[in-house]
Amino acid sequence: xxxxxxxxxxxxxxxxxxxxxxxxxxxxxxxxxxxxxxxxxxxxxxxxxxxxxxxxxxxxxxxxxxxxxxxxxxxxxxxxxxxxxxxxxxxxxxxxxxxxxxxxxxxxxxxxxxxxxxxxxxxxxxxxxxxxxxxxxxxxxxxxxxxxxxxxxxxxxxxxxxxxxxxxxxxxxxxxxxxxxxxxxxxxxxxxxxxxxxxxxxxxxxxxxxxxxxxxxxxxxxxxxxxxxxxxxxxxxxxxxxxxxxxxxxxxxxxxxxxxxxxxxxxxxxxxxxxxxxxxxxxxxxxxxxxxxxxxxxxxxxxxxxxxxxxxxxxxxxxxxxxxxxxxxxxxxxxx
Amino acid sequence: xxxxxxxxxxxxxxxxxxxxxxxxxxxxxxxxxxxxxxxxxxxxxxxxxxxxxxxxxxxxxxxxxxxxxxxxxxxxxxxxxxxxxxxxxxxxxxxxxxxxxxxxxxxxxxxxxxxxxxxxxxxxxxxxxxxxxxxxxxxxxxxxxxxxxxxxxxxxxxxxxxxxxxxxxxxxxxxxxxxxxxxxxxxxxxxxxxxxxxxxxxxxxxxxxxxxxxxxxxxxxxxxxxxxxxxxxxxxxxxxxxxxxxxxxxxxxxxxxxxxxxxxxxxxxxxxxxxxxxxxxxxxxxxxxxxxxxxxxxxxxxxxxxxxxxxxxxxxxxxxxxxxxxxxxxxxxxxxxxxxxxx
Amino acid sequence: xxxxxxxxxxxxxxxxxxxxxxxxxxxxxxxxxxxxxxxxxxxxxxxxxxxxxxxxxxxxxxxxxxxxxxxxxxxxxxxxxxxxxxxxxxxxxxxxxxxxxxxxxxxxxxxxxxxxxxxxxxxxxxxxxxxxxxxxxxxxxxxxxxxxxxxxxxxxxxxxxxxxxxxxxxxxxxxxxxxxxxxxxxxxxxxxxxxxxxxxxxxxxxxxxxxxxxxxxxxxxxxxxxxxxxxxxxxxxxxxxxxxxxxxxxxxxxxxxxxxxxxxxxxxxxxxxxxxxxxxxxxxxxxxxxxxxxxxx
Numbered sequence: 001x002x003x004x005x006x007x008x009x010x011x012x013x014x015x016x017x018x019x020x021x022x023x024x025x026x027x028x029x030x031x032x033x034x035x036x037x038x039x040x041x042x043x044x045x046x047x048x049x050x051x052x053x054x055x056x057x058x059x060x061x062x063x064x065x066x067x068x069x070x071x072x073x074x075x076x077x078x079x080x081x082x083x084x085x086x087x088x089x090x091x092x093x094x095x096x097x098x099x100x101x102x103x104x105x106x107x108x109x110x111x112x113x114x115x116x117x118x119x120x121x122x123x124x125x126x127x128x129x130x131x132x133x134x135x136x137x138x139x140x141x142x143x144x145x146x147x148x149x150x151x152x153x154x155x156x157x158x159x160x161x162x163x164x165x166x167x168x169x170x171x172x173x174x175x176x177x178x179x180x181x182x183x184x185x186x187x188x189x190x191x192x193x194x195x196x197x198x199x200x201x202x203x204x205x206x207x208x209x210x211x212x213x214x215x216x217x218x219x220x221x222x223x224x225x226x227x228x229x230x231x232x233x234x235x236x237x238x239x240x241x242x243x244x245x246x247x248x249x250x251x252x253x254x255x256x257x258x259x260x261x262x263x264x265x266x267x268x269x270x271x272x273x274x275x276x277x278x279x280x281x282x283x284x285x286x287x288x289x290x291x292x293x294x295x296x297x298x299x300x301x302x303x304x305x306x307x308x309x310x311x312x313x314x315x316x317x318x319x320x321x322x323x324x325x326x327x328x329x330x331x332x333x334x335x336x
Numbered sequence: 337x338x339x340x341x342x343x344x345x346x347x348x349x350x351x352x353x354x355x356x357x358x359x360x361x362x363x364x365x366x367x368x369x370x371x372x373x374x375x376x377x378x379x380x381x382x383x384x385x386x387x388x389x390x391x392x393x394x395x396x397x398x399x400x401x402x403x404x405x406x407x408x409x410x411x412x413x414x415x416x417x418x419x420x421x422x423x424x425x426x427x428x429x430x431x432x433x434x435x436x437x438x439x440x441x442x443x444x445x446x447x448x449x450x451x452x453x454x455x456x457x458x459x460x461x462x463x464x465x466x467x468x469x470x471x472x473x474x475x476x477x478x479x480x481x482x483x484x485x486x487x488x489x490x491x492x493x494x495x496x497x498x499x500x501x502x503x504x505x506x507x508x509x510x511x512x513x514x515x516x517x518x519x520x521x522x523x524x525x526x527x528x529x530x531x532x533x534x535x536x537x538x539x540x541x542x543x544x545x546x547x548x549x550x551x552x553x554x555x556x557x558x559x560x561x562x563x564x565x566x567x568x569x570x571x572x573x574x575x576x577x578x579x580x581x582x583x584x585x586x587x588x589x590x591x592x593x594x595x596x597x598x599x600x601x602x603x604x605x606x607x608x609x610x611x612x613x614x615x616x617x618x619x620x621x622x623x624x625x626x627x628x629x630x631x632x633x634x635x636x637x638x639x640x641x642x643x644x645x646x647x648x649x650x651x652x653x654x655x656x657x658x659x660x661x662x663x664x665x666x667x668x669x670x671x672x673x674x675x676x677x678x679x
Numbered sequence: 680x681x682x683x684x685x686x687x688x689x690x691x692x693x694x695x696x697x698x699x700x701x702x703x704x705x706x707x708x709x710x711x712x713x714x715x716x717x718x719x720x721x722x723x724x725x726x727x728x729x730x731x732x733x734x735x736x737x738x739x740x741x742x743x744x745x746x747x748x749x750x751x752x753x754x755x756x757x758x759x760x761x762x763x764x765x766x767x768x769x770x771x772x773x774x775x776x777x778x779x780x781x782x783x784x785x786x787x788x789x790x791x792x793x794x795x796x797x798x799x800x801x802x803x804x805x806x807x808x809x810x811x812x813x814x815x816x817x818x819x820x821x822x823x824x825x826x827x828x829x830x831x832x833x834x835x836x837x838x839x840x841x842x843x844x845x846x847x848x849x850x851x852x853x854x855x856x857x858x859x860x861x862x863x864x865x866x867x868x869x870x871x872x873x874x875x876x877x878x879x880x881x882x883x884x885x886x887x888x889x890x891x892x893x894x895x896x897x898x899x900x901x902x903x904x905x906x907x908x909x910x911x912x913x914x915x916x917x918x919x920x921x922x923x924x925x926x927x928x929x930x931x932x933x934x935x936x937x938x939x940x941x942x943x944x945x946x947x948x949x950x951x952x953x954x955x956x957x958x959x960x961x962x963x964x965x966x967x968x969x970x971x972x973x974x975x976x
Contacts, residue, residue: 040815044829051833060831141848158966162959167951170932174944185940229436236391237451237506238424248448248768249441255441270822277917278936289917292832300832304825312820327441327486 021141025323033316039041040308041225045087048077055079059103061295069106074099076298082311094305100298104291109302113284120283123194126203126211128265135211135261139218143226143253144245154219160212165271165320169205169278176201210264214319217260221253228252255326262318266311340542341510342368346402349391356399357614358658359385361400361566364640367542369509374557374574375546376589378610382566383546386510390417391429396541402445419464424455428503430532434495438487444498445483451506472537493524497531501635502629504535511536511543518548529556549587552576559647562586565621566613568640571648580662582649584626587661619653628657715967720962725957729775740926742767749943754819760937763947771949771958773926777915781842786858788846790900793853794889800854801861802884811858815851823848824910831919838921841914849903856899860892894972902921902965905958912954 059073072309073079076093078086093100099109133305142150177185188196225231226249234244273285280286284303291299348360360382367373386395390404392411404629406426414422431437438447448470458466464483468578471479474497489494496516503511515619516532517525520679533556534544553560554574562570562583572584581587588606608625611617617624619634626633630653638652651657711719727737737757747764758767766969793904797901800811823845831837832845864870867890873883912929913918923934935947 036817036820040820043817043821046830047833050658126792158962159955162905162955162962164913164958165956166913166929166932167954170936170939170944170947170951174939174948177945178939178942181568228433229433230439232393233437234439234450235432236393236423236429237455237502238420238422239450239454240420241455243450246448247442252439252441267822270824270861272830273824274913288828288917292828292919293834293836297832300829307825308821311822315820318481321972327443328488 022323024163026320029316029319029323033312036312037309040312041305042087044089044305044308047301048297049083059297063103064215065103069103072101099302102296102299104294104296104299109299112287112299113302116284116287118191118281118283119199120272120276120279120285123199123202123206123275123281123283124265125269126196126199127268128270130203130207131210131214131265131268132261134207135214136257139215139257140222140250142215143219143222144249146223150219155215156317157212157216159207161216163209164280165205165209167276168208169202169275170204172201173248175276183192188281188283198279199281202279202281205278206268206271206275210268214257214261215262217254218257221257225249225269226252240307255322256321257317258325259322262321263315266314266318269307269311269314275307338369339366340369340407341365341544342403343390344403344405346386346389346400347406348385348394348401349399349583350395351397357612359420359566359613360414361613361616361626363563363566363568365561365568365571367510367544371559372536372540372543372545373561374553374564375544376548376550376553377550377563379614380610381563382613383548383563384514385516385566386546386563387429388425389421391423391427391512406420414482418629420455424451425508427510427512428506428508430496430499430503430511430513430516434519435487435492438495438499440487442486443483444485444487444490446486448483448502448505451502455506461474466505467501470505471498472496472658473526474501474535475502479662488662493520493528493615494522494523496520499529500532503542504539512542512546513543514546515548517552521603550577552587562589564609565616567621567650568648569622569650572589572643572648576646579666580646581665582643582647582652582654582658583622583626584661585622586656587665588625590665629661693973711964711967711971714963718963718967721956721960722964723801725779725953725960726777728772729779731774732772736769736772738769739765739766740773741924742766743752743924749938749941758949759945761934762943767946767949770926770931771953773949774928774931775953777921777925777927778908778912778929778957779837781838781911781920782904784842785845785849785907786900786904788842789849789903790853790896792846793850794857794896796850797854797857797891798861798884800858801865801888802880806841811854815854818847819851821908822915827910827914827920828898831914835921836922838911841911841920845907845910849907852903853896853899856895857892859893861888864888864891894968898968898972901961901968905961905965908954908958908961 020178043125047321048058055077056070056073056079060070065073078089081089097110099113101107102109102112105112138153140152173185177183183201184198187198189195189218230252231244231248232246272283273288276283277283277289284306288300288303291303339544343363343365346360346363347358349356351357351360363382363386365373365375365386375386377383385394389400390406390411392414394400400412406422408416409422411422438444445464445467448467449458449460452458452463452466453460461487467483468479471482476482476494482490482494483499490498496519500516513532517528520528529552532543535541545553545557550560552560554577557574559571560577561568562585564585570581570586572582575588578590581590585606592606606625611621611624613621617634618625619636620629620638623629623633628651632652638650640648640650641654642648643653643654643658704723727777739753739763742765744760745766747756747760748762750764752759756766756768758771761770762918796811796815800808826848827844830840834840848969870883870887873887911920912927912932915927915929916933918930918933921930923930923937930945932954935944935950938944
């Protein structure tokens with residue numbers, strides 16, 4: 001929505017300070033990241049006050065709790081202080097790695113999350129790998145070889161994009177777990193290869209729609225480069241086809257494709273909540289759902305903040321990668 | 337002087353909305369080694385399409401009739417490696433819009449040296465030296481630094497010079513310059529034009545120079561072709577183009593342009609609109625806009641007529657109206673308004 | 680925070696344009712095409728079913744009869760029954776209501792809010808514009824599904840909280856598009872001409888700019904309908920959205936999971952199929968509308 005403001009430096013300055021615009025760009029992005037994280041933390045903290053009733057009754061949800069437990073809650077949230085003090089204290093605790101204490105488990109949230117994080121990270125990383133490998137390959141192939149196969153692949157991709165993650169998960173379970181018996185239906189398995197094996201179906205379900213999206217995008221980007229005038233110039237100069245494909249078509253198409261593919265992967269974070277629930281992977285996402293159901297609000301807060309932070313950090317990294325890939329951005333100019 | 341390029345009865349059709357539309361009709365031309373041939377016409381008259389046909393850059397689905405001979409080889413029969421060699425060292429194309437025609441995300445140095453490195457197998461260091469020398473030759477200061485810059489950091493005029501340098505690096509025998517200065521502002525145009533001329537002479541290359549500017553063509557070229565609706569309507573030596581046009585269309589173009597030493601109340605515009613080849617009427621395509629048109633013009637497509645040793649025309653009435661055309665053009669040149677000429 | 684997502688947003692927008700342009704190249708006419716009309720037909724049928732659901736259900740969708748669990752298809756139960764012996768066809772028909780109304784509300788609300796916000800931002804410009812940009816970017820940092828889960832944690836499971844949360848979560852998508860379209864529209868000479876004539880800003884924004892970007896708004900709303908439907912159905916699937924015993928496609932896929940493990944996948948599959956058909960139809964229609972709005976502009 002916003003365009004990066006460009007301050008074109010005079011030629012001499014630009015050459016002697018070659019690193020400066022890039023550095024300023026990176027610093028700007030990191031400041032933006034911190035600002036967004038700050039706002040996100042306000043939203044997550046403020047949610048407590050959006051809830052009906054007063055914060056304490058919302059947190060306890062009519063549970064019979066000991067006086068000490070209620071006192072601990074009051075200390076954790078500093079419920080007797082003014083709101084802005086409460087927020088600053090809460091934020092300070094967060095920055096020291098203290099995510100609060102689970103009301104249901106009566107354990108530090110950070111301990112609970114740390115135990116569940118590997119399952120979540122594994123399934124997201126596997127899905128991301130599938131998105132990149134399969135989506136880019138299919139898209140590049142059908143982009144470079146127009147014809148009926150390419151047309152049908154893209155039509156198929158459009159159809160697959162209409163399949164929600166949980167539908168993909170259910171169908172995969174029916175076919176590969178229940179009927180063929182190749183994969184387990186539920187569970188995360190023992191750490192190591194067994195966990196990877198257990199995460200195959202969830203990762204495929206999570207990746208499916210994104211694979212289709214990335215394939216379509218790659219195909220479109222490559223088609224556009226194929227008809228670009230600079231590619232025609234390369235052809236007119238008698239360069240070998242292989243060289244043109246690698247250095248002109250793929251190189252240029254990679255910029256938008258990798259950026260949006262990265263965004264798509266960041267989007268997998270939210271979708272992982274659903275596959276974890278279907279396959280009972282025991283990760284953070286499944287923990288989020290059960291905590292919502294059990295009204296364990298400190299856990300919900302911590303997980304939401306973690307997810308939003310991961311999402312924003314990924315976005316910023318992609319943003320920076322985009323700037324590195326596209327020389328037109330690194331000098332503070334917006335590509336058109 | 338031997339003939340380098342020979343285009344014979346070239347007709348090109350392109351698929352548009354499911355039908356084949358004629359964009360070039362019976363185009364013939366020849367160009368000697370080291371010479372410059374101008375090609376003038378309005379947009380849509382088929383100038384660029386001719387260049388693209390010669391460089392084998394026609395869009396997919398195009399159908400072609402006729403021949404293009406380059407140094408004895410039939411260009412339309414070139415395949416694979418031979419086609420690549422032809423494009424690599426036979427012809428170089430200079431496109432109108434350098435910014436769109438140079439890859440925006442690669443450095444100027446990559447663009448200048450890639451042909452030398454991949455086609456001629458030159459080591460990177462040597463290719464770079466040649467590029468630096470050429471950049472200096474096209475008047476670009478600080479060439480070492482330019483090599484490391486990206487296209488968006490250069491002005492349009494500089495980019496067009498880079499384009500010219502890139503076209504020349506491979507020492508082609510023919511340059512197809514497709515409106516190389518149209519996108520530039522007037523002062524830059526003159527600079528780029530003189531550089532292009534100098535490079536052509538230094539390296540002894542032939543050039544097909546495409547422009548919509550009659551004046552520029554006659555200043556730069558040995559011979560000039562005038563295109564209308566996908567056809568060659570006139571061809572003759574450039575220096576006679578203004579004084580003695582061989583086609584009513586050329587005469588109208590000459591009269592329609594302003595001159596510094598001529599005062600006129602209003603410029604005589606050519607009535608009507610330019611037609612494209614596929615919607616041209618039967619008979620002469622220019623007939624609907626031509627003040628000399630008679631019934632015979634609207635019946636059959638006029639053939640190319642040889643006029644003395646001067647050149648050729650596609651106007652069947654040329655022998656009779658030739659003096660009239662010359663008189664009106666000359667009178668105009670002497671500063672007499674068109675109304676008076678008509679009287 | 681504007682910077683954090685700005686280039687990424689620009690890239691996403693560029694990518695949308697890329698896809699649309701590519702598709703348009705294949706089909707320059709700008710008409711809806713056969714697939715577009717098939718999609719419209721499917722959506723009209725689904726819409727009518729949802730509208731008339733209470734009148735056309737063969738049996739009570741919530742009538743439990745445990746002895747009739749997993750009955751095969753028969754005259755009285757055209758698609759058989761679920762784990763609780765409820766008529767599957769009736770539940771699918773009733774389920775279309777929640778499945779379609781939720782996304783409809785979200786799309787209408789987010790489109791109105793987003794468009795109004797964007798037009799105000801463009802019209803007032805200056806600090807207000809910057810403020811809107813920042814707020815919109817901040818919302819963009821929350822994935823829609825996550826915001827909806829947070830809302831259900833606060834206000835209790837159900838459609839209401841989720842719909843409200845998603846209405847906010849989808850504002851950035853429409854606001855970004857309308858803002859950039861309106862910005863480029865505002866720079867056109869005709870707007871300057873209107874200003875010179877002394878036409879009020881509000882009138883220009885609502886009578887001139889808005890109609891010219893309306894094609895884009897409708898196309899975008901259609902496309903987000905599919906995404907919202909998937910989000911809401913997913914929420915119901917994990918048990919945080921539509922609550923039992925109300926019939927809902929997403930919830931039916933979730934409830935059907937136990938049937939899946941007992942070789943009775945019909946409930947999960949039939950509800951899944953309806954979701955996919957709806958989303959596919961909406962996406963196809965949205966693509967065609969995008970092409971058309973670009974072809975007209």
